[in-house]
Amino acid sequence: MPSQMIDTLKLLKLTMGNHFSRGILRIGLKPCPFNGTTEIEHALAIYSGQSHSAGISCAMYSSLVSAILRASSSIFDVNPEELKDYLKDKTTRRGLVSVLRGIANYGITKPQILDAPFLVVWNYTNACNLKCKHCYQNAGKQTSDELTLKQKLKVVDELDEAGIVALAFSGGEPLIKRDFFEVAKRVNERGIFIAIATNGTLITKDMARKLKEVGVGYIEVSLDSTNPKVHDEFRGVPGAFERTIKGIKNCVAEGLYTCIATTFTKINLNEELPIVELGLSLIHISEPTRLGMISYAVFCLK
Numbered sequence: 001m002p003s004q005m006i007d008t009l010k011l012l013k014l015t016m017g018n019h020f021s022r023g024i025l026r027i028g029l030k031p032c033p034f035n036g037t038t039e040i041e042h043a044l045a046i047y048s049g050q051s052h053s054a055g056i057s058c059a060m061y062s063s064l065v066s067a068i069l070r071a072s073s074s075i076f077d078v079n080p081e082e083l084k085d086y087l088k089d090k091t092t093r094r095g096l097v098s099v100l101r102g103i104a105n106y107g108i109t110k111p112q113i114l115d116a117p118f119l120v121v122w123n124y125t126n127a128c129n130l131k132c133k134h135c136y137q138n139a140g141k142q143t144s145d146e147l148t149l150k151q152k153l154k155v156v157d158e159l160d161e162a163g164i165v166a167l168a169f170s171g172g173e174p175l176i177k178r179d180f181f182e183v184a185k186r187v188n189e190r191g192i193f194i195a196i197a198t199n200g201t202l203i204t205k206d207m208a209r210k211l212k213e214v215g216v217g218y219i220e221v222s223l224d225s226t227n228p229k230v231h232d233e234f235r236g237v238p239g240a241f242e243r244t245i246k247g248i249k250n251c252v253a254e255g256l257y258t259c260i261a262t263t264f265t266k267i268n269l270n271e272e273l274p275i276v277e278l279g280l281s282l283i284h285i286s287e288p289t290r291l292g293m294i295s296y297a298v299f300c301l302k
Helices: 003-016 019-028 039-047 056-075 080-086 090-106 149-162 180-189 205-213 228-235 240-253 272-283
Strands: 119-123 166-170 193-198 216-222 257-264 293-300
Touching (some): 019 039, 019 056, 056 080, 166 180, 240 272, 257 272
Parallel strands (some): 193 216
């Protein structure tokens, strides 16, 4: 391990791992009565200019956190204004609070022990409009024991209380459920990052706009071939390729961060580069005022 990293770890243990600092962090993990987050998350929002103090105790704690951040910026040679910009993102603040909660409860550890996972993947439904050959979920019809809307919203609240940073909706096909947007709205209101794994066939222009509005930060669309016949055979429904491509285009046009997820088998093993080239071509279909982004996820099956 480089000596600079060792020195940094020592400094972290000295500044954040002592009982006094951990005590201050624990105070900040209490619910904030003014905005529904924790005291420390609210203090970070105030520091970054995204909120304001409310009450004497709030002002005192936020001033203390701001002083610690200014001192840390000086120690680690970080531009204070850049740090403020970095903390303007609510997911970033939530992720930092997750780490600080781990430090408060367990001290500085390597790797750092956390109270809750950063990411939870929720198989939102067993219902699906495709019949994929490789489906691990054996999806198709909705099962009789799936959660009601009230129960789903309760799950979101419990995940929020646990402090998770990101929630990925999977399935089945999550977008097939009519209550998806109401649940996603609750997730976004809680400051949790939203990701979706989808086959893309249901993403019309209107749905892509709604996904953007509800705060989806990452959408992963399954595409297994540049050949419509191969893709449709693998996904079990004729016409799936065409609708998936339209779905990807609609996501990119709305500026959603879009990932093409490919499952490679003996059938499509020679299509790595063609799929990348297809993805690159799809970047340029968005309007000049919007930014379309494409990344890739690769899965291999024997």
